[in-house]
Amino acid sequence: MEENSKTVSVTQKKKVHLFYCLDCEELARKIAAQSDLITLQSINWRNFADGFPNLYINNAHDIRGQHVAFLASFSSPAVIFEQISVIYLLPRLFVASFTLVLPFFPTGSFERMEEEGDVATAFTMARILSNIPISRGGPTSLVIYDIHALQERFYFGDHVLPLFETGIPLLKKRLQQLADANNIVVAFPDDGAWKRFHKLLDEFPVVVCTKVREDDKRIVRLKEGNPAGYHVVIVDDLVQSGGTLIECQKVLAAHGAVKVSAYVTHGVFPKHSWERFMHQNNEGSEKAFEYFWITDSCPQTVKAIGNRAPFEVLSLAGSIAEALQI
Template sequence: MAAISAQLASFKSFSSLLNDKKCSRFRCQIKSFGNQHSNWSVEFLSGKESVHLIRNSSPPISMAASAAGSAVKPAKKVCLFYCAETEVLAKRIAAESDAIELRSINWRTFDDGFPNLFIPNANGIRGQNVAFLASFSSPAVIFEQLSVIYALPKLFISSFTLVLPFFPTGTSERMEDEGDVATAFTLARILSHIPTSRGGPTSLVTFDIHALQERFYFGDTILPCFESGIPLLKNRLQKLPDSDKISIAFPDDGAWKRFHKQLQHFPTFTKIKWMDIIWKFSFG
């Protein structure tokens, strides 16, 4: 106890309090001392030379920790739009979370076949996080969906995310002869011109794109996010009773280079090499 008094008295502020006759009593708190991390209080009474060291029964809870514990971050609400081909998938996604609100679009056409589109309750999505589940399954449906994709960010929404499960022109990503048209770059340029929303550039989510370098086909006004369904496939295959007998066949060397690292738990081979083996085995 004397050592504690001597150590505290070495501080100028504490010494002034000891010599101050107007100060009859003061109390301070020590959260840790030496290797002990218990909660202690030091109490001094004027007119006495002793200092009382009191151990509190329970440590105090800081206001910051209490506020952090009581504050629950609300779930991020998302308004999900969809096209006719992705309606079933959109409903399944919305059923998985209460934070997703389905919104529909009136997909109509004029007599000449061109789109006659309408977004119901457009004012109701102002300030909301909006996503569109697209499907570019054929050139006939791309234009009408692009019309909606270009219109949604301009409705004063907080953020916009385009979910394109399949990037249809991904395999046409390079030129082999002069005159070849890399349509993957063309579609990437079209999507790069989607207007920005209040929150910034559009986020593009697509799955298992043909080549990872296609990321650089997009401009700076869109943020491509490449996801993969291979982990889901691998998880499903590993649950099969005869998973130890499964081998993965790739159609060519390009597919092997793209995905073999994600499927390295299974024996793999390419179709070309396997056909060479069959040919040599059959015809010598």
């Protein structure tokens, strides 16, 4: 009886045809390597003479009746239109189901509605994605990792089914491998990070920092917890310039942390701001950060920094492969 139940569970798994944008080719190959049920498919990413996309989906007839997914990276406004064009077409090719994997929802970090006239770009992007055509299998499944603001979960309409995943399990697995795994404290740079992640990391002692305004400056201070004598790991969803993380590290070190590391799911790092974290360049400190963990949700960053100390890339490939079976 037990053997029959195992057979049923295996046959229920989906064979998925995975398309991907050019930036995500390396991640797509890692995802396909996770399972024999995932087959990579290709798109000809060409342009007309005027610069507009001239796209062709290979093997379009072969994916009829099949489960199809697209791995996207909206790394800049310039590449969004061509990917949206593909995303809107794939569900209409008589596929059994369609899943969009967008590991990093980029506009979410710029949602600052403080006065009349501010444009809600995250809401606009959510509306665009909410209008993906319905496939034969129903609404599109939309897989996103560690979306920046909790309210953005409710921006999506009824024509998509958002599946919100997190990279935190990758961090926890990596922390278990450290020699000082029993001496870890998790720090959050602000209350927002604490709200997003503290329930996922409740087995660790916690330190919370906060930003206060003094004159024209915003200064990071210790709000609660004791970092003294611990290896402190700062956890947040994303990093841009990295200024807050650096100030947080200084505060933790001043309060007795023996080591400070950092984890962010999305290493955005515009204008090569990751360079300020390199051990040889870190503002007079050889090793201000022992480790700096990111995922491969931002493929251009991964290509730029690789695994150069203190950076380590924790791949989302296994997690995405599992999400494609949901």
